Amino acid sequence: MNCKDKFISIVNFGRAQEVPNWEFGYWYDTIQKWYKEGLPEINPPDKLEYIQWVYGNVNVGLDIFDDDKNYYSSDVNNYFKFDERVHYAPVYTAPLPKYDRIVFEENRDTIVFQRESDGKIVKTRKDGTSMPQFFQYPVKNRKDFIKIIEKFNPDDVKRFPDKFDELLERYRKRTYPLAIGGTLFSGFFSILRELMGLEATLLCFYDDPGFITEILEFFTDYYIRLYLKVVSKVEVDYVYIWEDMSYKNGPLISPALFEQFILPCYKKFISKLKEYQVKNFFVDTDGNCELLIPLFIEGGVTGLLPFEAAAGMDVEKVRAKYPELIIMGGIDKTALSKGRNEILKELQKVSRMIDYGRYIPYTDHGVQPDVSFDNYKFYRDELKKILYK
Numbered sequence: 001m002n003c004k005d006k007f008i009s010i011v012n013f014g015r016a017q018e019v020p021n022w023e024f025g026y027w028y029d030t031i032q033k034w035y036k037e038g039l040p041e042i043n044p045p046d047k048l049e050y051i052q053w054v055y056g057n058v059n060v061g062l063d064i065f066d067d068d069k070n071y072y073s074s075d076v077n078n079y080f081k082f083d084e085r086v087h088y089a090p091v092y093t094a095p096l097p098k099y100d101r102i103v104f105e106e107n108r109d110t111i112v113f114q115r116e117s118d119g120k121i122v123k124t125r126k127d128g129t130s131m132p133q134f135f136q137y138p139v140k141n142r143k144d145f146i147k148i149i150e151k152f153n154p155d156d157v158k159r160f161p162d163k164f165d166e167l168l169e170r171y172r173k174r175t176y177p178l179a180i181g182g183t184l185f186s187g188f189f190s191i192l193r194e195l196m197g198l199e200a201t202l203l204c205f206y207d208d209p210g211f212i213t214e215i216l217e218f219f220t221d222y223y224i225r226l227y228l229k230v231v232s233k234v235e236v237d238y239v240y241i242w243e244d245m246s247y248k249n250g251p252l253i254s255p256a257l258f259e260q261f262i263l264p265c266y267k268k269f270i271s272k273l274k275e276y277q278v279k280n281f282f283v284d285t286d287g288n289c290e291l292l293i294p295l296f297i298e299g300g301v302t303g304l305l306p307f308e309a310a311a312g313m314d315v316e317k318v319r320a321k322y323p324e325l326i327i328m329g330g331i332d333k334t335a336l337s338k339g340r341n342e343i344l345k346e347l348q349k350v351s352r353m354i355d356y357g358r359y360i361p362y363t364d365h366g367v368q369p370d371v372s373f374d375n376y377k378f379y380r381d382e383l384k385k386i387l388y389k
Contacts, residue, residue, distance in 0.1 A: 002175035003083040007237065010360060011280050011303065011326050019354055019387045021083045022057035024306055024329060025366040026073055028128065030054075034076070037373035043074040052128040053366065057085035058305070058328065059182070080380050084176035088240070089230045090167075092159040093185040093223075094118060095151035099138075118184065118194060119148075139195040142211060148195070149218065154225040168234045180230055182240035182284070188265045189245040189253065191219045198252070205257055212261055220265045224272050231276040238280035238303070239273060246287030248311045258295050266299025274300070280326070286365065287311045293322060305329045308364045316349055319356055326358050333363040336371040336379050343379050351386045361387075 001009070006020045028047045031054055035041045045054045046069050055072045072085060099119040105112040112123045112135065119138035124130070139145050161167065171178050184194055192201040192215060204212055230236065245252050253262075270281050282303040283289075283296055288311040289304070296304065303326030307313040315330035330353070335346040353359040361383065367376065 004175055004177050004237070006083065007177045007360075010358060011238070020057075020360050021081075021384065021387055022085070022360065022362050023073070023076070023080075023082065023367070024362045024364070025056040025059050026054045026076065027366050027369055028052040028054050029369040030367050030371065031073060031076060033369055034373040034376070039075060039079060039373055041075060042078070043070060045073055045075075046070050047128060056362070056366075057082055058360075058362065086177045086179050087171070087174070088182055089171070089178065089180045089234075089236065090161050090164075091180060091226060091230060093181075093183045093226065095138075095148065095185075096153070096156050096158055097151065134197060137195060137197040137200065139215075140200070142214075145195070145211075145215060152219075152222050154222055154229070159226065160229070165233075168230075171234045177237040178234070179238050179240050180227055180236050182242055184242065186223070187241050187243040187245075187283075188216055188219070188262050189258075190243045191215070193245075202253070205253065205261070209261070216261060216265050220269050223269055227273060228276065231273055231278055236278055238282050239270075239278060241281060241283045241301075243283055243285045244287075246285050246289040246292070246311070248287055250288050250290075251292050255291050255295060258292055263295055263299050266296070266301065270300030282326070282328070288313055290318070293318065293325070297322065297325065302326055303328060306362070306364045310334065310364075313364070315353055315359070319353060319359070323356075324358070326360075327353070328360045329362055329364045331361055331363045331383075333365055333367055333371075336363070336367065336375055339375070340378055343375065344382065347379075347382055347386060350383065351389075354386060 001018055003020060006018050010019060028045065029052060031039070031045060035044070048071060057077065076082075077085065094117050098116040099114055101116045102114040103111060104114075104121070109127075110123060110125055112121065114121050120134055121136040122132040122134050124132040138148055185191060192204075192212065195215065196204065227239070251258070273281075280302045281300055282305060283301050284305050286306070286308055288308070290313065293304065305327075306329030307315050307318070307327065309330065309332035313330065315327050318325065319327060331350065332346050335342045350361045353361065
């Protein structure tokens, strides 16, 4: 079975002879450390600007068309003989034209600047060893939003690479899963946070709910019009919706607010894309999203990831409650640094989950630098025995 066949058999039929052999992702420093511990250095990954992250086989839709860059873990993929990674139709969902890059302050270690990709003013370490500090977001009021709408024209030809029709033809002959979405500009709660920041977003639900609805209605239509340019021409295996709308103790908004504001967006968006034979819709949210799962399902979502164990997400508990839900991830990444006994203990649930079906295992977020290459090799060897048993 090729990778596409494995994936389709899991998501459409529940259980397959083989399960996709994938990984979620890694911190850049993790792979640099592994090179010193025995990983052959042949094609080292590039580091995204000021971000210490390397993508795995399932992550994520990149707002780039630059094939010269390698943001995937090529050396890790080849060493462990992973299955082909998911490919994302290169649809540029972010603001166009891009913002001007403006540097406000800079020293040897840090820089404060306006990002070209999203217009946020951030402070970040140049070596990428910390998350950015956000100083200002592009939307503070309706006037800002009306102005920014100009940057979200779904008919802008620059949202697709040159010779896109030729690329679609290659997709029709693919042996790997094809997805669309997965960027910072692909969700509904996430788009509010990207435009206004988390605190302003949460306050706006109460202070100006009409403005929240206005933004969400615009972006629901924007995503539909943009994605139809792809799904009307080629079969897409799934839509990847990036939300990150939960933290350790639960969702960032109540189920009641989700039902009032976010759920109608999901229903409209998913029902429209289903008209073009798109069957699977996956939501990526860190943290504990358990309270929102029934609402996601009501909205048409068929799968969730990455099920952070440290936030209390128990894949077996969720499977028992939602037998039809596609579950991806759920392997506690912290177990990989604790030794072989802890790794074996963590993998016991993987074996049971695969027997249940509709499950693709990988770590519940990026593999951290405290995981040795030897531990990771042991983990992958043991997981492979389960995948191919």
